[in-house]
Amino acid sequence: NAGVTQTPKFQVLKTGQSMTLQCAQDMNHEYMSWYRQDPGMGLRLIHYSVGAGITDQGEVPNGYNVSRSTTEDFPLRLLSAAPSQTSVYFCASSPQGRGYGYTFGSGTRLTVV
Amino acid sequence: AQKITQTQPGMFVQEKEAVTLDCTYDTSDQSYGLFWYKQPSSGEMIFLIYQGSYDEQNATEGRYSLNFQKARKSANLVISASQLGDSAMYFCAMREGHPGGGADGLTFGKGTHLIIQP
Numbered sequence: 001n002a003g004v005t006q007t008p009k010f011q012v013l014k015t016g017q018s019m020t021l022q023c024a025q026d027m028n029h030e031y032m033s034w035y036r037q038d039p040g041m042g043l044r045l046i047h048y049s050v051g052a053g054i055t056d057q058g059e060v061p062n063g064y065n066v067s068r069s070t071t072e073d074f075p076l077r078l079l080s081a082a083p084s085q086t087s088v089y090f091c092a093s094s095p096q097g098r099g100y101g102y103t104f105g106s107g108t109r110l111t112v113v
Numbered sequence: 114a115q116k117i118t119q120t121q122p123g124m125f126v127q128e129k130e131a132v133t134l135d136c137t138y139d140t141s142d143q144s145y146g147l148f149w150y151k152q153p154s155s156g157e158m159i160f161l162i163y164q165g166s167y168d169e170q171n172a173t174e175g176r177y178s179l180n181f182q183k184a185r186k187s188a189n190l191v192i193s194a195s196q197l198g199d200s201a202m203y204f205c206a207m208r209e210g211h212p213g214g215g216a217d218g219l220t221f222g223k224g225t226h227l228i229i230q231p
Contacts, residue, residue: 042224088156
């Protein structure tokens with residue numbers, strides 16, 4: 001049982017490039033979300049999804065795009081990378097219902113130069 | 114205003130002592146959940162414990178317990194008999210709203226860096 005799988009683990013981008021961070025879960029969880037972690041800031045919610053075809057913005061959505069065509073996958077797209085998007089990105093999933101915490105992937109460390 | 118406040122940026126504790134990590138929260142929802150996560154230096158996020166807003170009893174998971182004081186909007190994590198492997202960042206987080214109601218995601222505090230000394 002793989003849980004939540006994020007790829008790649010590390011990535012260096014040039015300013016203006018686009019890329020997609022992949023996230024897949026094999027637990028049949030309805031809820032998925034993306035977070036970024038910056039030093040001293042904790043984790044902040046970028047986008048979330050409560051089911052296939054349903055997504056919404058979190059606290060810091062600017063510069064990011066998401067879609068959820070299947071229950072398993074929730075990719076995060078950086079449209080035009082900026083140095084301010086240098087961060088560690090976490091994907092997480094959760095079953096629907098109270099009392100369930102999110103299971104996190106191992107993270108993607110992104111550097112934009 | 115911050116929704117989750119962790120007032121201890123760093124703590125040093127002697128091995129085998131109990132430690133309390135503070136967390137206060139702010140929400141107008143009646144139904145919410147409170148979580149604690151551990152992040153060791155390797156970077157992964159490890160779920161420790163959950164407390165629901167309607168739960169009468171304080172949550173416990175092994176050496177972890179959550180001291181939930183609803184009226185004070187406080188959800189402190191207590192680690193009994195600390196071990197060297199407990200050294201890590203600890204994050205308090207909140208999940209608001211009714212699952213299935215459309216909104217979701219966790220709001221995190223800034224974390225407490227706990228160092229256990231031998």
